[in-house]
Amino acid sequence: MAGAVGEARGSGWTWRPVARDPLLARAFHSCTELRGRFYLVGGLLAGGAREPSSETVVFDPAAGQAVRVAAPGGPRRSHHDAAPLGGRWLCVVGGWDGSRRLATVTALDADRGEWEAWTAGSGSCPPAGLSSHTCTRISDRELRVAGREGGTRTQRRYGSIYTLRLDPGTRTYCYKEEGCHTVSRSGHCAALLQSPGPHPGHQLLLFGGCNSAEPEVAGQWSHGKIKSLLSPQGGTTCCLPFGGKAFKVREQRAGVPAGASRTTPSLMFCGWALCCPVRWRNFDQSQ
Numbered sequence: 001m002a003g004a005v006g007e008a009r010g011s012g013w014t015w016r017p018v019a020r021d022p023l024l025a026r027a028f029h030s031c032t033e034l035r036g037r038f039y040l041v042g043g044l045l046a047g048g049a050r051e052p053s054s055e056t057v058v059f060d061p062a063a064g065q066a067v068r069v070a071a072p073g074g075p076r077r078s079h080h081d082a083a084p085l086g087g088r089w090l091c092v093v094g095g096w097d098g099s100r101r102l103a104t105v106t107a108l109d110a111d112r113g114e115w116e117a118w119t120a121g122s123g124s125c126p127p128a129g130l131s132s133h134t135c136t137r138i139s140d141r142e143l144r145v146a147g148r149e150g151g152t153r154t155q156r157r158y159g160s161i162y163t164l165r166l167d168p169g170t171r172t173y174c175y176k177e178e179g180c181h182t183v184s185r186s187g188h189c190a191a192l193l194q195s196p197g198p199h200p201g202h203q204l205l206l207f208g209g210c211n212s213a214e215p216e217v218a219g220q221w222s223h224g225k226i227k228s229l230l231s232p233q234g235g236t237t238c239c240l241p242f243g244g245k246a247f248k249v250r251e252q253r254a255g256v257p258a259g260a261s262r263t264t265p266s267l268m269f270c271g272w273a274l275c276c277p278v279r280w281r282n283f284d285q286s287q
Contacts, residue, residue, distance in 0.1 A: 021066040023057045028132075030082035032090055034110060037061070039069075039090050041108075042077035051098045052078035056108065073115035075106040079131040083143055085166055091118075093145065093164065094130030101129025101149075105166065105173040121172035127162060132186035136204055138219070138226060141166050144204055145175075146218045148186035159184045161218050182216050185209030190218065192226070199223040 029043025040057040044050075054076040056069040080095025090108040094101070103126040105118045120126060133147025145162040161178040188209025194200045204219035 018061070019059065019064050019066065021059075023066045023068060024059070026053065028052075028078040028096075030077075030080055030092065032082045032084055034084045034090050035087065039082070039108070040066075041082055041090070041092055042075065042080065042095070044078050052076050052096060069108075069113070071108060071113050071115055073106075073117070074108075075115065077102075077106075081133055081135040083135050083137055085141065086168055089168055091166055093135050093143065094127075094133055096131050101131045103127050103130050103149075103175070105164075107168075107171070116171060118166075118171045118173050121165075121167065121170070121174040124174040125177055126175040127160060127177075132188075132209070134188060134190035134206070135164065136190045136192050138163075138192065138204075138221070141168075144190075144219050146182060146185070146190060146204075146206055147188060147209070148184065158182065178219070180218070182206060182218055183210045183212055185216075195220075202226040 024040065026040065026043035026045050030039075030041045032039050032041075038059040038061065040059065042053050042055065045053050045055075054074040056071055056074050057066055058069050059066045075092050075095075076097050077092060077095040080092055082090055082092045085091050085107070088110050090110065092106045092108075094103050096102075104120075107116050107118055108114070109116060127145075127149040129149060130145065131148050133145060133149070135143040135145050138144050143164040143166070145164050146159060149160060158181045161180055161182065163176045163178060165174045165176070167173070185206060186209050189207045190204060191207070192202055192204050195203050201220065201222045202225070203217055203221070205215045206218050207215050
């Protein structure tokens with residue numbers, strides 16, 4: 001893939017594929033990091049496809065290999081989102097099952113290698129259905145859900161914001177509708193960012209997915225409410241940075257010069273290839 005050279009001499013962005021595999025070819029899927037590996041769930045496997053896949057694929061960035069997971073009970077989903085929980089579960093939230101939009105939660109137990117359909121807890125007030133939404137972690141067991149909701153014949157002019165609480169002990173979930181609303185969005189991105197100031201809090205921003213070019217605030221938390229700054233959650237095709245051995249492997253495959261100063265890159269699925277954007281800079285002592 002083409003690389004864009006930066007303004008400063010000896011620096012720039014470059015895209016290098018780190019994996020090519022037909023198993024990665026899909027759209028409107030979810031891609032979530034769990035235990036150092038990336039789990040691709042569902043999606044549409046071909047152009048013009050209407051029926052979502054129930055397939056789960058795991059990509060190991062250290063080995064550069066993608067394998068199909070033989071876990072029974074996988075959800076048939078597209079236009080959904082997913083989030084890790086407790087270092088053990090991969091929770092798939094909402095999405096399209098081929099006939100309707102859902103607001104249910106189905107979780108993969110990585111210890112047992114099985115999918116489980118969790119049940120709505122007492123007092124849960126779920127949306128009518130979700131698709132092309134985002135789920136952003138705001139605590140170990142809470143997600144902030146934003147995006148398109150309603151049935152196939154319904155498209156609201158505004159979007160409700162929900163807090164989704166997950167309980168792995170009882171295999172239950174509970175939706176709570178928040179008091180704020182946003183512009184109706186779908187296919188957008190969400191990012192939990194630290195706000196500036198001597199006592200920084202956090203805010204959740206929504207980008208794209210509607211006619212507006214401006215980001216929109218979908219939640220604000222004062223200092224100390226969010227215990228640690230969580231990594232931004234992007235759309236369904238963008239993965240989070242990771243470190244350790246896998247990071248070194250990516251650097252070598254991306255051709256980062258030895259000793260160069262670089263930023264931590266992310267992984268992104270482009271077609272059926274896995275690409276690694278890396279920004280590096282060689283420092284010339286004479287400059």
